Amino acid sequence: MADERVLALDLDRALAGEEAGEEARELAALLVAAAEPARRPVTDAELERALRAARPVPVSPRRRRRWPALALAAAAGTAAILAWALRTPGTDVQAKAADALDATFFVVEQVRSPFLPTTDVAGFVDGRNGRAHVSVSRAPGGVAADTVLHPNGSVERWLAASNTTTLAPSCAALPGGCAEALDPLDLYLRTIEHARVRRAGDAYELTIRSGRVEQVATVDARTYLPRRIEWRQGGRTVSVTRFVALERQRAPVDPSVWALTDHDDARIVQLTASGKPVQVLSVRPASLPHRARWLGPSYAGNRARIAVVRLTGGTALRITYGQLVVWNYRNVVPPAVLQLRRGVPKVFPIPGGIVHASFAADGGVVADAAFADGNAAVVSKSGDKIDTIRLVQHLIRSP
Amino acid sequence: MEEGPDAYRVFRREQGDFEALFRAHYPEIVRYLAVRLGSRDDALDLASEVFAEAWRRVPGLQWRGRPVRAWLYRVAGNMAVDELKRRRRLQPLTADETVAPDDVDTRLALDLALRSLAPEHQLVVHLRLVEGLTFDEVARVMNRSVGACQMLMLRAARSLRAKLEAEGVRSG
Numbered sequence: 094m095a096d097e098r099v100l101a102l103d104l105d106r107a108l109a110g111e112e113a114g115e116e117a118r119e120l121a122a123l124l125v126a127a128a129e130p131a132r133r134p135v136t137d138a139e140l141e142r143a144l145r146a147a148r149p150v151p152v153s154p155r156r157r158r159r160w161p162a163l164a165l166a167a168a169a170g171t172a173a174i175l176a177w178a179l180r181t182p183g184t185d186v187q188a189k190a191a192d193a194l195d196a197t198f199f200v201v202e203q204v205r206s207p208f209l210p211t212t213d214v215a216g217f218v219d220g221r222n223g224r225a226h227v228s229v230s231r232a233p234g235g236v237a238a239d240t241v242l243h244p245n246g247s248v249e250r251w252l253a254a255s256n257t258t259t260l261a262p263s264c265a266a267l268p269g270g271c272a273e274a275l276d277p278l279d280l281y282l283r284t285i286e287h288a289r290v291r292r293a294g295d296a297y298e299l300t301i302r303s304g305r306v307e308q309v310a311t312v313d314a315r316t317y318l319p320r321r322i323e324w325r326q327g328g329r330t331v332s333v334t335r336f337v338a339l340e341r342q343r344a345p346v347d348p349s350v351w352a353l354t355d356h357d358d359a360r361i362v363q364l365t366a367s368g369k370p371v372q373v374l375s376v377r378p379a380s381l382p383h384r385a386r387w388l389g390p391s392y393a394g395n396r397a398r399i400a401v402v403r404l405t406g407g408t409a410l411r412i413t414y415g416q417l418v419v420w421n422y423r424n425v426v427p428p429a430v431l432q433l434r435r436g437v438p439k440v441f442p443i444p445g446g447i448v449h450a451s452f453a454a455d456g457g458v459v460a461d462a463a464f465a466d467g468n469a470a471v472v473s474k475s476g477d478k479i480d481t482i483r484l485v486q487h488l489i490r491s492p
Numbered sequence: 493m494e495e496g497p498d499a500y501r502v503f504r505r506e507q508g509d510f511e512a513l514f515r516a517h518y519p520e521i522v523r524y525l526a527v528r529l530g531s532r533d534d535a536l537d538l539a540s541e542v543f544a545e546a547w548r549r550v551p552g553l554q555w556r557g558r559p560v561r562a563w564l565y566r567v568a569g570n571m572a573v574d575e576l577k578r579r580r581r582l583q584p585l586t587a588d589e590t591v592a593p594d595d596v597d598t599r600l601a602l603d604l605a606l607r608s609l610a611p612e613h614q615l616v617v618h619l620r621l622v623e624g625l626t627f628d629e630v631a632r633v634m635n636r637s638v639g640a641c642q643m644l645m646l647r648a649a650r651s652l653r654a655k656l657e658a659e660g661v662r663s664g
Contacts, residue, residue: 097643097646098639098643100646101639101642101643101645101646102642104642104645104646104649105627105642105645108620108621108645119653120646120649120650120653121649123602123649123652123653123656124617124621124645124648124649124652125621126602127602127603127605127606127617127652128606128617128618128621128622130603131523131526131527131606131618131622132523132622133523133526133532134519135518135519135522135523135536139522139536140514140515140518140519143514143518143536143539143540143543144511144514144515144518144543223504245500246500246555262557263555263556263557264554265554265555265556265557366557
């Protein structure tokens with residue numbers, strides 16, 4: 094197997110035109126010869142003809158661009174289903190529905206079901222970029238979950254039952270996905286094959302069928318916003334979602350709207366893209382790597398102690414100066430940094446990046462900076478808050 | 493092909509702009525299907541079906557860290573399998589389609605050998621050598637590690653050589 098691996102790498106070099114062994118060169122020549130005729134280009138005429146055939150209903154790019162954003166819009170996602178289903182040749186309802194959702198909304202949905210307690214979903218969604226912050230509450234019991242979806246697809250979700258906040262690079266990493274926000278929408282988008290649209294007084298009524306499941310949605314004919322959605326299975330009503338509020342925000346909302354609510358003493362869990370919890374796998378002393386951010390060989394009389402921390406899904410560099418720790422990391426946040434992130438962070442721009450500063454209840458401070466080529470965090474368990482933030486700006490690159 | 497947030501932005505852009513998606517990827521899907529099906533005309537038709545499906549389905553895709561292109565290749569691959577099955581039902585394979593005649597030239601033998609590779613071997617060869625993707629990019633489309641894709645390429649090459657040797661065509 095090791096030989097195979099070596100030959101595979103050798104073949105890669107041969108394909109790249111680099112020096113390689115005889116067998117690799119022979120195989121590369123064979124592959125290149127075999128693949129050569131397949132490079133025949135598609136002509137412009139062929140492409141234009143196929144484009145016309147593949148796009149049954151001409152829709153302006155402006156109109157189409159709105160759909161993907163809707164696909165991530167959490168609570169208002171249901172409304173996107175309606176707009177999607179309304180995309181019927183010969184009607185402009187689709188465009189109007191898309192226009193109606195192309196903004197930030199404050200949403201309150203009430204979901205009633207004969208089988209489950211009544212659930213309220215409330216929060217803000219931005220139909221333009223998929224950003225959302227919604228909370229799910231049930232009576233009695235109050236808020237059961239609080240979810241933030243970021244435009245880059247990452248998600249933060251707090252669950253009351255376990256008082257745990259989970260951070261994940263995408264909904265796919267969360268057990269069950271972002272069920273409260275995305276999965277119903279995705280399910281319907283994937284299964285919609287036929288939608289009937291009819292005018293019903295001052296509304297449009299859509300019926301979407303997928304197998305035994307039927308969704309009947311009511312869209313206001315004046316505002317093109319959804320009013321009510323009923324799901325039926327085998328002729329029985331499974332649930333009814335009523336839009337108690339769907340308010341378009343006229344002015345830009347406060348950025349804090351998109352931050353997860355502070356939940357006291359919540360345990361924080363970070364998942365990798367494959368859904369595995371990020372854990373420390375090993376810590377070993379190391380020499381300082383090239384271009385690491387640090388405070389120099391010593392700081393405040395403390396010599397730098399350097400270690401490489403191997404984590405599930407990545408590695409981080411830890412440089413300790415007594416009570417002060419500098420972290421360098423990329424795709425996985427070191428748990429020691431994560432556990433100090435509490436509440437809504439304060440954001441400070443610095444040259445070449447942005448600092449998020451969080452203040453833990455026990456006096457700890459983390460100043461977490463994102464740069465184009467990676468992240469660096471200064472963690473102080475008992476240090477001065479302002480000094481800790483300043484230190485991020487004083488980090489220097491190792492030779 | 494971008495990574496991280498850039499990849500996400502590309503995904504969202506392609507998801508929302510069908511025409512851009514079509515113009516960016518239709519030619520490569522045609523080329524891929526032409527090898528799978530052994531017919532460029534059939535490939536043009538089937539690629540149109542792939543994008544008709546994309547028109548309906550891509551806007552509803554969830555971001556799972558993979559480009560829309562990966563979805564297109566998956567659908568194209570599945571449609572190619574269906575088409576080949578349909579052909580087998582309609583018309584049993586003739587000797588010409590399965591075995592290169594003795595006097596066939598090397599070019600035809602190469603075409604036939606490439607077409608008879610396993611689908612994943614065809615895909616790795618197509619992405620790396622026809623479309624010129626890096627192995628990092630190939631890995632993202634195929635949802636495998638870079639090392640696994642390099643091993644696939646090696647196996648594809650060996651399989652190709654074995655098929656040619658079985659036809660009496662010497663490589664190298």
